[in-house]
Amino acid sequence: MNIDYSQKIPNNVNLAEDKALQRALEHWQPAFLGWWQEMGPEGSHHHDIYLRTAVSVERDGWAQFGYVKMPEYRWGIFLNPGSAERQIGFGDHKGRPAWQEVPGEHRANLRRILVAQGDTEPASVEQQRHLGLTAPSLYDLRNLFQVNVEEGRHLWAMVYLLHRHFGRDGREEAEALLERRSGDPDNPRILGAFNERTPDWLSFFLFTYFTDRDGKFQLCALAESGFDPLARTTQFMLTEEAHHMFVGESGVSRVIQRTCQVMKEHGIEDPARARALGVIDLPTIQRYLNFHFSVTIDLFGSDQSSNAATFYSTGLKGRYEEGKQDDDHVLKDRGYRVLELAGSELREKEVPALLALNERLRDDYIRDSVGGVERWNKVIEKAGLAFRLSVPHKAFNRKIGTFAGVHVSPEGQVVSAAQWASGVAEWLPTDEDRRFVASLMGRVVEPGRFAGWIAPPAIGINRQPVDFAYVRFN
Amino acid sequence: MGDAPSLSDAARMASGDYAVQHLIDPEICIRCNTCEATCPVKAITHDARNYVVDFRVCNGCNACVPPCPTGAIDNWRQVAKAMPFTLDEQLSWDTLPAQAELEVTAGGDFPAEVRALTEIATAGQGGAVAPPWSAAHPYVNLYPIAKPALATVAGNFRLTGDQASADIRHIVLDFGSTAFPVLEGQSIGIVPPGQDAAGRAHHVRLYSIASPRDGERPRYNNLALTVKRVTTDHDGRPARGVASNFLCDRAIGDTVQVVGPYGTSYLMPNHPGSSILMVCTGTGSAPMRAMTERRRRRMALREGGTLMLFFGARSPEELPYFGPLMKLPREFIDVNLAFSRQPGHPKTYVQDLIRSRGADVVRLLRDGNCYVYLCGLKGMEAGVLEAFAAVCAEQGVDWSALGPELLRQSRLHIETY
Numbered sequence: 084m085n086i087d088y089s090q091k092i093p094n095n096v097n098l099a100e101d102k103a104l105q106r107a108l109e110h111w112q113p114a115f116l117g118w119w120q121e122m123g124p125e126g127s128h129h130h131d132i133y134l135r136t137a138v139s140v141e142r143d144g145w146a147q148f149g150y151v152k153m154p155e156y157r158w159g160i161f162l163n164p165g166s167a168e169r170q171i172g173f174g175d176h177k178g179r180p181a182w183q184e185v186p187g188e189h190r191a192n193l194r195r196i197l198v199a200q201g202d203t204e205p206a207s208v209e210q211q212r213h214l215g216l217t218a219p220s221l222y223d224l225r226n227l228f229q230v231n232v233e234e235g236r237h238l239w240a241m242v243y244l245l246h247r248h249f250g251r252d253g254r255e256e257a258e259a260l261l262e263r264r265s266g267d268p269d270n271p272r273i274l275g276a277f278n279e280r281t282p283d284w285l286s287f288f289l290f291t292y293f294t295d296r297d298g299k300f301q302l303c304a305l306a307e308s309g310f311d312p313l314a315r316t317t318q319f320m321l322t323e324e325a326h327h328m329f330v331g332e333s334g335v336s337r338v339i340q341r342t343c344q345v346m347k348e349h350g351i352e353d354p355a356r357a358r359a360l361g362v363i364d365l366p367t368i369q370r371y372l373n374f375h376f377s378v379t380i381d382l383f384g385s386d387q388s389s390n391a392a393t394f395y396s397t398g399l400k401g402r403y404e405e406g407k408q409d410d411d412h413v414l415k416d417r418g419y420r421v422l423e424l425a426g427s428e429l430r431e432k433e434v435p436a437l438l439a440l441n442e443r444l445r446d447d448y449i450r451d452s453v454g455g456v457e458r459w460n461k462v463i464e465k466a467g468l469a470f471r472l473s474v475p476h477k478a479f480n481r482k483i484g485t486f487a488g489v490h491v492s493p494e495g496q497v498v499s500a501a502q503w504a505s506g507v508a509e510w511l512p513t514d515e516d517r518r519f520v521a522s523l524m525g526r527v528v529e530p531g532r533f534a535g536w537i538a539p540p541a542i543g544i545n546r547q548p549v550d551f552a553y554v555r556f557n
Numbered sequence: 558m559g560d561a562p563s564l565s566d567a568a569r570m571a572s573g574d575y576a577v578q579h580l581i582d583p584e585i586c587i588r589c590n591t592c593e594a595t596c597p598v599k600a601i602t603h604d605a606r607n608y609v610v611d612f613r614v615c616n617g618c619n620a621c622v623p624p625c626p627t628g629a630i631d632n633w634r635q636v637a638k639a640m641p642f643t644l645d646e647q648l649s650w651d652t653l654p655a656q657a658e659l660e661v662t663a664g665g666d667f668p669a670e671v672r673a674l675t676e677i678a679t680a681g682q683g684g685a686v687a688p689p690w691s692a693a694h695p696y697v698n699l700y701p702i703a704k705p706a707l708a709t710v711a712g713n714f715r716l717t718g719d720q721a722s723a724d725i726r727h728i729v730l731d732f733g734s735t736a737f738p739v740l741e742g743q744s745i746g747i748v749p750p751g752q753d754a755a756g757r758a759h760h761v762r763l764y765s766i767a768s769p770r771d772g773e774r775p776r777y778n779n780l781a782l783t784v785k786r787v788t789t790d791h792d793g794r795p796a797r798g799v800a801s802n803f804l805c806d807r808a809i810g811d812t813v814q815v816v817g818p819y820g821t822s823y824l825m826p827n828h829p830g831s832s833i834l835m836v837c838t839g840t841g842s843a844p845m846r847a848m849t850e851r852r853r854r855r856m857a858l859r860e861g862g863t864l865m866l867f868f869g870a871r872s873p874e875e876l877p878y879f880g881p882l883m884k885l886p887r888e889f890i891d892v893n894l895a896f897s898r899q900p901g902h903p904k905t906y907v908q909d910l911i912r913s914r915g916a917d918v919v920r921l922l923r924d925g926n927c928y929v930y931l932c933g934l935k936g937m938e939a940g941v942l943e944a945f946a947a948v949c950a951e952q953g954v955d956w957s958a959l960g961p962e963l964l965r966q967s968r969l970h971i972e973t974y
Binding site: 147148299326455461541543 | 584585587588589590591594595605606623624626627628631651702703704752755756757758
């Protein structure tokens with residue numbers, strides 16, 4: 084079958100003129116669609132969904148709304164417009180022209196970065212594939228599917244770079260991206276958080292808030308890359324990532340809003356009574372938050388990493404907002420303060436800044452996530468309730484880095500194994516919590532109606548009313 | 558004379574000189590930075606707390622609106638131009654402030670596009686002004702875009718002759734059992750169904766109501782519009798008006814989504830003895846017909862006051878309501894029709910007729926009980942105000958003082974498009 088790729092794959096990379104690349108993608112596309120049929124959102128292939136499709140990077144091109152069946156979604160390839168004068172902004176090559184082709188000596192590292200980033204995209208689609216069956220409204224169902232198709236597009240973005248710049252190795256990696264499976268013990272996804280289940284919508288909202296925000300920070304760091312095609316690709320991906328974090332932040336906020344509303348209506352504060360009224364009690368939300376926060380900050384890697392130093396010095400991956408940092412952008416003689424365990428105490432110590440770049444990105448991330456949690460607290464405050472949410476200490480429940488295997492409470496106290504065992508039910512979601520949340524999950528498909536545990540959004544998508552038919556079942 | 562305030566200065570004083578300020582709702586915003594990254598003029602900035610728009614830099618291009626994932630970007634507040642919300646104020650917000658009560662009877666949360674259209678329409682008088690003191694209290698924004706009212710087309714016929722170039726129609730909408738109270742001079746918004754090329758819902762279009770408050774057919778909960786089928790833009794290039802063509806093509810029994818009503822200042826006086834001086838062209842006749850019809854239905858009450866109308870069109874065939882107008886008794890309304898394209902006659906515009914009726918016009922302009930209304934294309938506005946100035950000068954009256962006085966007393970109302 085001949086596919087007109089210039090029609091089928093919207094792009095701004097002159098796909099039609101690069102026959103070799105076109106052939107490579109011709110080969111990969113059926114495999115992608117096969118993966119989508121098998122691992123994409125369950126039971127959704129015939130729905131008409133009111134989706135945003137990017138058809139160009141121009142102002143009016145990247146947010147085109149209309150009803151689409153997901154397997155027919157036009158997954159495009161877009162790079163932000165480049166500048167011939169762009170220079171590498173950091174590391175040993177600082178001030179030299181940005182690379183348009185992969186420098187041989189950095190080839191392996193770049194491929195590794197692309198594969199690690201690319202692997203998260205299909206992984207999250209796999210993690211979320213059953214959620215459509217329990218969506219609390221058509222509005223939320225549509226938002227889930229929007230997130231899913233855009234994760235698919237981000238996979239395309241990475242596969243394009245692999246195909247375009249890495250020859251046979253790249254093609255093999257692109258195929259492997261469709262072969263690994265989230266949670267499969269034999270062939271798992273690369274990063275831990277992407278093998279966790281996303282069993283319910285509270286998990287989904289916290290995942291999109293916390294874990295997609297990790298995506299934002301990784302993409303921001305890659306948007307600084309000296310490898311120009313990667314920088315331009317990730318800059319465009321960031322505009323889409325914003326929607327995913329919106330789904331998370333507003334989703335959690337609406338859950339909290341509904342809980343507070345029911346608590347006020349009935350004049351109750353007791354979590355058990357809130358549950359009895361069919362809403363998710365605030366302490367349970369806090370435990371879910373603790374889990375997703377701690378699992379996500381593991382994604383930034385070890386607190387001291389020579390790989391991270393290499394990626395930086397070689398100009399492959401910058402810091403968050405590299406251009407706004409007021410320093411030499413080389414960091415050879417700089418220090419950075421990281422936490423270490425000294426006996427039963429946590430204390431700061433200074434290490435070379437280059438080695439601490441993962442920690443630095445993690446700290447930037449934490450600052451950004453705290454902002455949204457404060458906005459959730461505003462919802463509780465507005466309802467006149469005393470409860471407040473908070474992010475746990477960054478040493479809490481870590482599996483990677485200095486604190487792997489160390490028991491630290493959410494407040495940052497090093498505790499014994501026994502103390503941990505007695506406290507963990509207060510700190511992390513229990514099986515009972517998960518069962519309760521799962522018991523609330525039921526599908527609501529009438530336009531404008533919402534499940535009882537979540538408030539409607541303040542406004543609809545693309546200025547459409549909240550009761551718009553965002554999904555039509557066929 | 559050089560120190561006397563010009564009409565526009567006085568208008569600004571009277572109106573407080575309002576502008577629409579672009580703001581971001583901090584409660585809905587998720588600080589994703591897409592707006593700041595998109596803004597072509599760097600009007601958007603942020604701190605650790607909020608994203609904010611610099612009033613002095615923002616040019617209202619709306620490039621930031623489609624990339625915003627939340628809709629937080631799409632917020633607008635009417636402010637006094639000299640006192641917009643500063644960046645520091647915006648950075649300190651947890652919630653967006655409510656719209657301040659700037660207009661005498663401002664109400665409701667108006668859709669941004671309605672505010673923008675209103676700002677354009679009332680620019681000639683320097684923004685919204687207060688209504689006449691004896692105006693009835695209007696209902697506004699009862700039906701927002703999220704919850705439009707549904708009306709049924711009860712009538713749709715062509716007002717202009719077969720030979721006329723313009724297709725202007727009289728369209729009657731019936732609201733059934735849905736309350737839709739309006740006053741003469743108010744507008745309603747029509748929401749055409751479907752989407753534009755970018756997949757967004759169509760913009761609302763505003764139409765002046767052409768019937769009096771008790772309906773085209775009294776007490777049957779209906780109203781009339783005067784709609785010109787738009788086939789060219791202001792510069793004469795071919796352009797198909799989405800809403801006007803949608804309305805003109807409706808058959809009796811079809812339904813239409815209606816939002817509004819809108820308008821809190823372009824309202825008629827109601828006190829006995831009040832006079833009305835009306836100047837209009839084309840479909841600008843709609844509010845004039847509404848006011849005239851209100852007065853006609855109350856003729857038997859002998860409330861007094863004069864009605865004087867200057868009405869311009871290309872030819873009698875193109876003049877909406879020409880037939881009915883001609884049947885109105887002279888003692889009820891003083892009708893002056895100006896035709897600019899009548900074969901065998903020199904081109905005549907409304908301002909020419911104002912000049913020829915100078916003494917009567919000035920008498921009304923100076924009468925504290927007379928209220929003046931202009932409605933039509935932007936192009937007529939300057940010509941009419943110049944004609945007022947000229948006839949005043951002839952009669953030894955200083956228009957540069959009288960004009961601002963009219964505005965201060967809410968006696969001059971301009972709506973042009």
